[in-house]
Amino acid sequence: MVAELYTSFFGFSERPFTLLPDPDFLFWSxxxxxxxxxxxxxxxxxxxxxxxxxxxxxxxxxxxxxxxxxxxxxxxxxxxxxxxxxxxxxxxxxxxxxxxxxxxxxxxxxxxxxxxxxxxxxxxxxxxxxxxxxxxxxxxxxxxxxxxxxxxxxxxxxxxxxxxxxxxxxxxxxxxxxxxxxxxxxxxxxxxxQPLDLKQTKAYIQHRLIHVGGTGNEMSSYAIKSIYEESGGVPRLINKYCDLAFVYAAASEKRIVGIDQVRELVDDGIFVKIQPDSTLVLENPIFKVAE
CATH class of the missing domain: 3.40.50.300 (P-loop containing nucleotide triphosphate hydrolases)
Structure with missing residues (x-):
């Protein structure tokens, strides 16, 4: 699987950004x-x-x-x-x-x-x-x-x-x-x-990277700032963006996840988002709502 390939590419012992609650990864904001x-x-x-x-x-x-x-x-x-x-x-x-x-x-x-x-x-x-x-x-x-x-x-x-x-x-x-x-x-x-602020988001991402054997510097500050803005500091959303950003980086053989990978996955529209009027929007164009 691609997600498993990026753990090997970066030398991680396991995926650092899964969506399941895991007390072993608990970050104390x-x-x-x-x-x-x-x-x-x-x-x-x-x-x-x-x-x-x-x-x-x-x-x-x-x-x-x-x-x-x-x-x-x-x-x-x-x-x-x-x-x-x-x-x-x-x-x-x-x-x-x-x-x-x-x-x-x-x-x-x-x-x-x-x-x-x-x-x-x-x-x-x-x-x-x-x-x-x-x-x-x-x-x-x-x-x-x-x-x-x-x-x-x-x-x-x-x-x-x-x-x-x-x-x-x-x-x-x-x-x-x-x-x-x-x-x-x-x-x-x-x-x-409360959600995490930008400083806490950076510490949270680095904490999870170090926990799986990384250095904590596998993602640039610009990429982290972009993920914070996209996620609003919500840990589960941070995990979603980070996980895919590492997939994109590994696919491009980039040793450091940069803002380009984050922008690319955002532009690809693979996340389901809720608009301010609470209308469900499927961002990925491969999804169609039956008329």
């Missing part, structure tokens, strides 16, 4: 440090609800994965990646995430009792339960209120259950809604993850 501190604070204080938001591709899931890898053995983790549905469906997602049996014929009361018994049993064993809901902006107002009701299990001085919600900026707007006043009052800590 100031904003990522603050977001992670909020997550740690929520866990340390047994906060009922902790919320971290950010744009698509900002690195939220990578932070969560890193956090989960550092937790002590006395924490029982349930991870829900993309829950959807109405009342009762969310509870089934929760039970599934915690490997709690749920029969198709079980009603809501039965499911809730089973969940409550599990949380209390874990507490009796000296453990507490943490539920992490990724892509939480997909939840309805009713589902968020249902999550709040789950925290009612924390009726004594000890917190038995913690919820960490991670999502796109719409989640922050939902929580600020007058329909979720009680929910927002349960939120102990919240943080919105």
């Amino acid at each position: 100031d904003s990522h440090k603050r977001a992670y501190s909020v997550l740690e604070y929520g866990l340390a204080t047994r906060a009922p609800l902790t919320v971290v938001t950010g744009e698509i591709g900002a690195g939220k899931t990578t932070l969560v994965q890193h956090l989960l890898s550092t937790l002590d053995d006395d924490v029982t983790i349930g991870l829900i990646s993309n829950a959807q549905g109405g009342r009762g469906d969310l509870l089934r997602w929760v039970l599934y995430a915690l490997s709690i049996e749920a029969m198709a014929q079980d009603d809501y009361i039965t499911l809730f009792r089973r969940f409550q018994e599990f949380v209390l049993d874990e507490y009796a064993k000296g453990r507490h339960v943490v539920l992490v809901i990724d892509e939480a902006q997909n939840l309805s107002v009713e589902a968020l209120e249902e999550l709040r009701m789950l925290t009612n299990i924390n009726s004594n001085k000890d917190e038995l259950l913690q919820l960490i919600l991670v999502g796109q900026p719409e989640l922050r707007d939902m929580i600020a809604s007058p329909y979720l006043v009680q929910f927002s009052q349960r939120v102990t800590a919240t943080y919105h993850l």
Whole structure:
């Protein structure tokens, strides 16, 4: 594959700019440090609800994965990646995430009792339960209120259950809604993850290059500036542009990725972009929208 050929051409141990979240490549910008501190604070204080938001591709899931890898053995983790549905469906997602049996014929009361018994049993064993809901902006107002009701299990001085919600900026707007006043009052800590600035974008790119055995200087400053302008400092978009820029450079046998390669891939129009009016535009001319 061409992408694999460029790793060989540049002497990298692996592709430095994949799109999958990978804690091994985690770059600690100031904003990522603050977001992670909020997550740690929520866990340390047994906060009922902790919320971290950010744009698509900002690195939220990578932070969560890193956090989960550092937790002590006395924490029982349930991870829900993309829950959807109405009342009762969310509870089934929760039970599934915690490997709690749920029969198709079980009603809501039965499911809730089973969940409550599990949380209390874990507490009796000296453990507490943490539920992490990724892509939480997909939840309805009713589902968020249902999550709040789950925290009612924390009726004594000890917190038995913690919820960490991670999502796109719409989640922050939902929580600020007058329909979720009680929910927002349960939120102990919240943080919105910001995109990288130009200086951080350069450090981010160099960090990933060095991580795979490069020098960090395989891309020119002009190319980095162009990628920053095209990506808006969003890590996932930076990865997309960098990955293809290295493909273009290897194909031209260029040892340093220059602005010409970035301009070329931009001019080729191979990325799908969203126009300001939210209309989906397929930039590559080989794609046609059926009339």
